[in-house]
Amino acid sequence: MRGNDEREVMLEGGIANRGRVVRVGDTVRRPLRPTSPATRALLDHLAGAGFAGAPRFLGVDEQGREVLTYVPGSAVTPPYPVWALTDEALLSVARLLRDYHRAAASFDPAPHDWPPSAPPAFTGELVSHNDVNLDNVVFRDGRAVALIDFDLASPGSRVWDVACAARLWAPLRPDRHIGDARRGRALDRLRLFADGYGLTDADRDRMASAVLANHEWCYDVIGTAVANGHAAFSRYWTSGTMARAQETRQWYLDHADVLRAALG
Template sequence: MREGTETTGTGGEVPLVGGTANRGQVVRVGDTVRRPRRDTSAATHALLRHLADVGFAGAPRVLGVDGRGREVLSFVPGTAVTPPYPAWALTDDALVSVARLLRDYHRAVSSFDPEGHEWPPRPPAPFAGRLVTHNDVNLDNVVFRGGRAVALIDFDLASPGSRVWDVAGAARLWAPLRPDRHVGDSRRGRGLSRFRLFVDSYGLTDGDRDRLVSAVLGSHDWSYDVVGTAAANGHPAFTDYWTNGAMVRARETRQWYLDHADLLRDALA
């Protein structure tokens, strides 16, 4: 749900497009990004300040609030992966760099205390924990420079979870793990091998690998519940996305996970 591709704007504000949740409401002003504040913005800001304090360079910095009540973040230079996807973003090298960036983020955030903050909905109990996971490592929420993933953006869904949960969600999107008829690029037919490559590159422990296939299904259900709930509540962008194919793809992909659970486990063996 990234806002990261520039379009022409006026008055010094350059709209950033590519996301869904805040479509049309995120702009770049110089080296800053202005975004709507949320009920959980204080938690996100505490998280981002921690990442800055521990020297993690792969996330925006919190700069304050502007005169219109919008949060002000630093602009992360680089390229986010938005459709039509460039060939370099679908390579195994790009995939490996995303896995390593996610691992580095988890190391940086491991010392952050999430207590005392109001967070967005958390992952379900089997995958809950104290590690604040990004929860939306979609292609358009990763910034690349020189073909390598260097930063995560759009922490709106970040909340306490677990490593296996974040790895499952990211691998599901980047491999990708879905029926081949829903993959229209060079990754078609390579989902299982790329799934293994992502997990190996992250370095997930054996115990978490055993839970990973269940986490993939849980991540799929959780993510589409976020989308479906927003659509049911009248969010126009999510409604458009949900009713123009996403609902059907979600149902078919979920069944694919159930039918191919053994293949997913074998891919990690």
């Protein structure tokens, strides 16, 4: 699956597979996981549904890595470019997530083994992406065009993914932990994201609890990785992350009514 003249280029991105994801020509090579067959089935379904905003699964290479199509564009990695923090970029993420959910809604997850799913209150609708972080969205010309890194995808719901995305993109956290142009605008951007997605009234009522639950779920995933000896997550965990996470959790508890009012 690789020509002799195609070298491996390390790709920047998140923490879980740091240093283990490479580009080879117009493909991406990633480590296989026990739940890789489920992810492949989802990606195959998205391709069949005509959803262009996800990589295509191509097979397994001679080193036992899964091979995906490379999605051209820019993922948002630190230092965050100004264009990525605009309201226009935020709206494009909301619309991309809505389009993904439309395509994923007809996929049956039952035959497959998945990573840990959302709490029962937030499952049962569709397979959610579960990690709509800034570095997992590909942009072209300032517009979100694709989701990547489906490693955490599992049975969930629309509101669960919206809560995850809004939590990270608004972002929903104490202002002192926002060091860019989004500071002071978290609630406005939360409302903008919900409007851009077309979130239902029923799901707006559930957003405050979904945001808190998603925050706790995310840090449970990280804590499990740390307990299992994941070096990159261990460094992340000891860099002040735990204290910030606890402060943000309390912020969600203290501001639940404010979050609800922002979406009203």
